[in-house]
Amino acid sequence: MNEADDSTTYYEYMLRKARFYSLTEHPERADTPIDSIKTFVTQQDNGYYATNGTCLSPRLNSLMAGAKTCQAARYMSNHCDPRRIVALNHETYNLLLKPINDTELRTIIRRVCLDSSAEQQHMPTTTTSPTAPTIIGDGIARRNDGKYMVYTNAVDFRLVDINDIGLFAYNSDLRVWEVTLAGEKHPIRLKRNINSDMLLALNDTLVRVSQKHIINIVYLM
Structure with a gap:
């Protein structure tokens, strides 16, 4: 005192x-x-x-x-x-x-994703036979091998692991959600019809920290 x-x-x-x-x-x-x-x-x-x-x-x-x-x-x-x-x-x-500001939150999460990308590449993986995906919403499907099919438009999609997802951020100008993946310098734009409820349903490690941001708390542990 x-x-x-x-x-x-x-x-x-x-x-x-x-x-x-x-x-x-x-x-x-x-x-x-x-x-x-x-x-x-x-x-x-x-x-x-x-x-x-x-x-x-x-x-x-x-x-x-x-x-x-x-x-x-x-x-x-x-x-x-x-x-x-x-x-x-x-x-x-x-x-x-509430984060200090949107820009700082995105910078922090992307830096963590990039720093951990090398380690992610050396993690052991298991090979499983293809299985029918579980549809979470129009634009997102979860496969039984733990990977996610995230569509960026009507035909193109990215196959990602939950551990590769660092941040979902809502782009107010384009009115779409974007995902930042480990090892990627720039966010990937998702289909316009994907909403926050669909993203949160992907995994329990995804937590909403603001109206425009959903983070993967795996990167905070």
């Missing part, structure tokens, strides 16, 4: 105090540190949070999320409108999941 008043570390310690007070017989004592934390975060980066609903720094996002969690606990202790509590929890969830 000896850090300067404008230090993020100082307010991270203050968040600990707020959490402690929330569990005591006087939870109202958490109100002051909660308000101080929220004021501090909203003043950073020329008020970036107030405009965008998120922060440039992951630490600030985590700090604001912690303050909102404590505030939700205070609302519960005061028997406030449940809708206010749900709204706070939703804001907290968005803070922890």
Whole structure:
């Protein structure tokens, strides 16, 4: 707590105090540190949070999320409108999941895909007889050998393994989803009728992190 008043570390310690007070017989004592934390975060980066609903720094996002969690606990202790509590929890969830920006998220995932491509090429593979594919949607089919047929137009398709998929990103200008594969420098454009539900149905390792991005969490482990 000896850090300067404008230090993020100082307010991270203050968040600990707020959490402690929330569990005591006087939870109202958490109100002051909660308000101080929220004021501090909203003043950073020329008020970036107030405009965008998120922060440039992951630490600030985590700090604001912690303050909102404590505030939700205070609302519960005061028997406030449940809708206010749900709204706070939703804001907290968005803070922890929202990427810093779309460009940075794509760059990170593509770099990881490229770095791991050499290792992927040396992984042992098993040979199985061809089997009928499982149709997930018009444009995507899953084969029983674990590979996916992803159509890029009416006749052309790419045969990919789930471990090769790093990122699905929605191209707002073209209004289509694109996939970034390991070893590929540029994303591959998918058929226009493919939607996010079809992509998420491919495998449990695919997780939506924003409206325009679905990542393969295998690359984060």
